[in-house]
Amino acid sequence: MIERDGLGAAARGLRQYLLAVAAKLDAPAWFCEVDVPAGAYLALERRLGRFPDHEVALLWDERDGWAVAVESPSGEDLVVLAYLGEDVLPAPDAVVAFVRECYADGYPGQPDPPGFRRPGAPDGFDDRLAAFSGDGVRLPEAHS
Numbered sequence: 001m002i003e004r005d006g007l008g009a010a011a012r013g014l015r016q017y018l019l020a021v022a023a024k025l026d027a028p029a030w031f032c033e034v035d036v037p038a039g040a041y042l043a044l045e046r047r048l049g050r051f052p053d054h055e056v057a058l059l060w061d062e063r064d065g066w067a068v069a070v071e072s073p074s075g076e077d078l079v080v081l082a083y084l085g086e087d088v089l090p091a092p093d094a095v096v097a098f099v100r101e102c103y104a105d106g107y108p109g110q111p112d113p114p115g116f117r118r119p120g121a122p123d124g125f126d127d128r129l130a131a132f133s134g135d136g137v138r139l140p141e142a143h144s
Contacts, residue, residue: 008126008130009126009129009130009133010034010125010126010127010129010130010133011034011129012130012132012133012134013128013129013130013131013132013133014032014034014038014040014129014132015032015034016132016133016134017089017092017129017132018030018032018040018042018060020092020132021042021058021060021092021095021096022042024092024093024095024096025042025044025058025095025096025099026045027042027043027044027045027058028043028045029042029043030042030043036062036119036120037061037062037063037119037120038061038062038119039059039060039061039062040059040060040061041057041058041059042057042058042059042060043055043057044056044057044058044099046103048070048081048102048103048105049103049105050105051070054070054071054072054073055070055071055075056068056069056070057069057070057071057078058095058099059078059080061119062088062117062119062125063088063113063115063116063117063118063119064083064088064113064114064115064116065083065084065085065086065087065088065089065090065114065116066083066084066090066095066098067080067081067082067083067084067109067113068080068081068082068098068099068102068109069081080113081102082098082102082107082108082109082110082111083109083110083111083112083113083114084098084108084109085109085110085114087116088116088117088125089125089128089129
């Protein structure tokens with residue numbers, strides 16, 4: 001379980017992982033929540049051609065991994081368009097490729113949540129996150 005004080009290696013790793021993705025996408029803003037279930041929101045500057053009137057965001061959570069979403073017409077909710085679906089913690093370059101394909105009017109990923117894991121489960125997820133913390137631990141291989 002991610003340490004709730006936000007100071008543990010898993011929480012630091014999550015922040016570093018998200019920062020790496022945000023930097024590669026030049027995201028103007030991002031937010032992460034380290035409590036279980038952990039999640040994140042990255043604002044994307046460009047709008048999708050098929051949704052020109054809606055803000056676009058990249059979402060991540062520890063159950064389903066990455067998803068591209070647009071604001072609902074009311075602007076109060078986010079509507080997920082596609083889930084990356086490869087892994088809950090894919091390489092940042094895989095996330096970037098997913099986003100680029102969405103902007104190219106492709107239909108990457110999958111429409112349904114993949115449900116990779118149960119939040120808070122003792123399944124090695126925290127160790128995978130901790131590997132991104134910069135604490136001298138080698139990054140793990142992606143799991144399918």
